[in-house]
Amino acid sequence: MPDFDDDLISDAFAGFSAAAAPSVRAAGSGAVRHTIKRRRTRNTVALSVLGALLLAVPVAAYASMDRGNQGPPPVATSPEVTFSPSPSASPSATPTGPDGRFTLSQLTSAKIEVPAWTGGSGQSCVSGRVRLPKIKDVQYFNVPGDVGLFSVVHTNLDDDAALETAALIACKTGEASRRRVLAFDRDENGRTVMKGIVASGSIWTIAANPQGGIDADVSDFQACCSTPKVMELHQTRTYGWNGTAFAQLGGPEEFAAHDGLIDLAVSVKGITWAETKQITVAGAKRPYRTATVVLKVVNKGPAASGEWMVLLDDSGQAEALSGIGQAQPVLAAGATVEVTVTFRVDETMFDLNDGARLWVYELGTVSSGYDRNKDDNRTVAAYPK
Amino acid sequence: MTTVSTPHGEVWVASPPAEAGVRDFDEFYAASFTPLSLQLYAYLGDLGEAQDVVQEAFCRAYARWSRISRYDDPVAWVRKVAWNLATSSFRRKRTALNFLRRQREEHFEGPDPDRVALTRALAEIPAQQRRAVVLHYMAQLPVAEIAAQEGVAEGTVKSWLSRGRAALAAQLKKEN
Numbered sequence: 001m002p003d004f005d006d007d008l009i010s011d012a013f014a015g016f017s018a019a020a021a022p023s024v025r026a027a028g029s030g031a032v033r034h035t036i037k038r039r040r041t042r043n044t045v046a047l048s049v050l051g052a053l054l055l056a057v058p059v060a061a062y063a064s065m066d067r068g069n070q071g072p073p074p075v076a077t078s079p080e081v082t083f084s085p086s087p088s089a090s091p092s093a094t095p096t097g098p099d100g101r102f103t104l105s106q107l108t109s110a111k112i113e114v115p116a117w118t119g120g121s122g123q124s125c126v127s128g129r130v131r132l133p134k135i136k137d138v139q140y141f142n143v144p145g146d147v148g149l150f151s152v153v154h155t156n157l158d159d160d161a162a163l164e165t166a167a168l169i170a171c172k173t174g175e176a177s178r179r180r181v182l183a184f185d186r187d188e189n190g191r192t193v194m195k196g197i198v199a200s201g202s203i204w205t206i207a208a209n210p211q212g213g214i215d216a217d218v219s220d221f222q223a224c225c226s227t228p229k230v231m232e233l234h235q236t237r238t239y240g241w242n243g244t245a246f247a248q249l250g251g252p253e254e255f256a257a258h259d260g261l262i263d264l265a266v267s268v269k270g271i272t273w274a275e276t277k278q279i280t281v282a283g284a285k286r287p288y289r290t291a292t293v294v295l296k297v298v299n300k301g302p303a304a305s306g307e308w309m310v311l312l313d314d315s316g317q318a319e320a321l322s323g324i325g326q327a328q329p330v331l332a333a334g335a336t337v338e339v340t341v342t343f344r345v346d347e348t349m350f351d352l353n354d355g356a357r358l359w360v361y362e363l364g365t366v367s368s369g370y371d372r373n374k375d376d377n378r379t380v381a382a383y384p385k
Numbered sequence: 386m387t388t389v390s391t392p393h394g395e396v397w398v399a400s401p402p403a404e405a406g407v408r409d410f411d412e413f414y415a416a417s418f419t420p421l422s423l424q425l426y427a428y429l430g431d432l433g434e435a436q437d438v439v440q441e442a443f444c445r446a447y448a449r450w451s452r453i454s455r456y457d458d459p460v461a462w463v464r465k466v467a468w469n470l471a472t473s474s475f476r477r478k479r480t481a482l483n484f485l486r487r488q489r490e491e492h493f494e495g496p497d498p499d500r501v502a503l504t505r506a507l508a509e510i511p512a513q514q515r516r517a518v519v520l521h522y523m524a525q526l527p528v529a530e531i532a533a534q535e536g537v538a539e540g541t542v543k544s545w546l547s548r549g550r551a552a553l554a555a556q557l558k559k560e561n
Contacts, residue, residue: 005550005554008554008557009518009550010522012503012506012553012557013522013523015499015503016423016427016500016503017523018499020423020432020500021419024418024419024422024423024432026414026422028414029411029415032410032414032440032443033447036444036447039448140451
């Protein structure tokens with residue numbers, strides 16, 4: 001390739017870019033958000049049961065606060081401020097102690113007591129009397145001091161009938177974070193008091209338990225990087241005040257790791273593609289086809305598997321509808337099972353790929369650690385051409 | 386009271402969440418929209434279509450933004466999706482819309498000679514070579530990355546580039 005040609009082409013591209021750039025009209029990131037909001041509204045039926053429960057409990061908690069028409073609670077802005085107790089006029093409860101309810105804004109606008117982070121990880125994490133910033137993600141965040149406050153719920157965390165505040169805080173330790181639920185109350189003078197650590201571990205969300213304490217969504221590990229999120233095992237555990245200390249009050253106490261050697265293998269037994277159906281996406285009708293795929297999954301052993309699930313590769317083309325990302329029962333060594341999954345694809349995307357990738361993963365282990373042969377853990381559900 | 390979307394469903398918080406994540410996406414969009422649109426414009430020869438596929442690619446990125454924002458190179462993801470859309474029949478569905486847009490645009494601005502020369506020359510070479518040449522000269526991707534994006538061997542990309550450059554140079558000389 002003569003250099004002259006290279007220069008000629010480079011100049012042509014440079015001239016093109018300079019001439020065309022002023023004509024580019026970006027619809028704007030606001031339009032992106034608007035589009036996605038519309039698409040998500042379409043998908044509200046997919047709201048998880050967990051999400052619905054999390055919504056229902058706090059709504060009830062807020063409704064019982066009986067603030068009349070005062071609007072949201074005032075937000076303290078200066079550090080080291082002392083909160084006055086909010087008027088507590090709820091007729092349904094007869095609080096005999098100070099009102100210990102704080103909003104997330106109140107707890108993040110003043111210095112609060114954070115117990116020291118013991119152990120090897122979390123050495124950079126601040127403790128003592130510090131002001132914690134709000135964080136939007138309990139695993140990935142970037143704040144000075146590496147500690148942030150994610151969410152609060154109002155629940156009973158002591159012997160009196162008034163409500164306290166459970167606050168989920170996190171300390172960033174690389175790709176994961178250490179989480180703690182702290183209890184906050186007011187003393188007789190209205191000062192903020194940190195009463196202790198209610199729970200700690202890989203806690204993702206907290207909700208008020210109607211009997212007092214909190215229900216925490218706890219996982220066995222924190223998936224990061226290329227490890228699929230759905231490989232985390234989740235349990236709901238209840239923590240609270242047992243009369244003398246904060247302790248686990250209910251729910252499973254441990255995750256049983258599955259460490260028997262297995263070899264899951266998956267293949268496509270049959271695919272049925274439904275007729276094209278027009279579905280409105282971003283205001284335009286798009287032709288979608290739904291695939292019903294029967295998968296044959298065999299455990300070649302030698303041990304029985306733990307629970308496992310089917311995953312759909314997120315190439316941005318196929319959308320899971322059913323049977324994907326759901327825990328499947330254990331599979332004995334040598335046993336075969338058929339699983340039916342459904343997903344849909346915009347048929348104009350068919351020429352981008354030969355098909356949708358379906359994977360099987362054993363749960364309770366990291367990265368299929370005990371699967372002897374990972375090559376047969378995936379298969380392709382071919383697109384109709 | 387506010388609810389925020391997390392990977393684990395809606396979570397209740399007592400006040401509106403910080404805007405940090407939103408701002409990141411805005412910056413990313415502002416920095417990448419024009420360069421990507423220009424690449425796709427060179428390939429498709431139609432600015433309206435190029436903007437449509439890039440906008441759609443950003444929509445898909447936004448829907449997965451909590452994950453994609455943590456990638457080393459989020460632009461690579463959006464670029465790949467935009468090019469996938471451009472090479473698929475996604476854009477054929479937009480023909481009527483684009484026709485209207487073209488009509489409107491041409492009222493306001495006449496095509497620039499620089500633009501016409503390159504897009505006409507590019508239109509004369511095969512699509513695969515055109516993609517390789519645009520990704521090389523405009524996106525300034527190394528051969529390995531073009532190969533990864535196109536899902537072919539590096540040798541194939543080198544061959545496309547070599548032929549594409551020769552053909553494009555010949556076309557440009559003709560134009561001049």
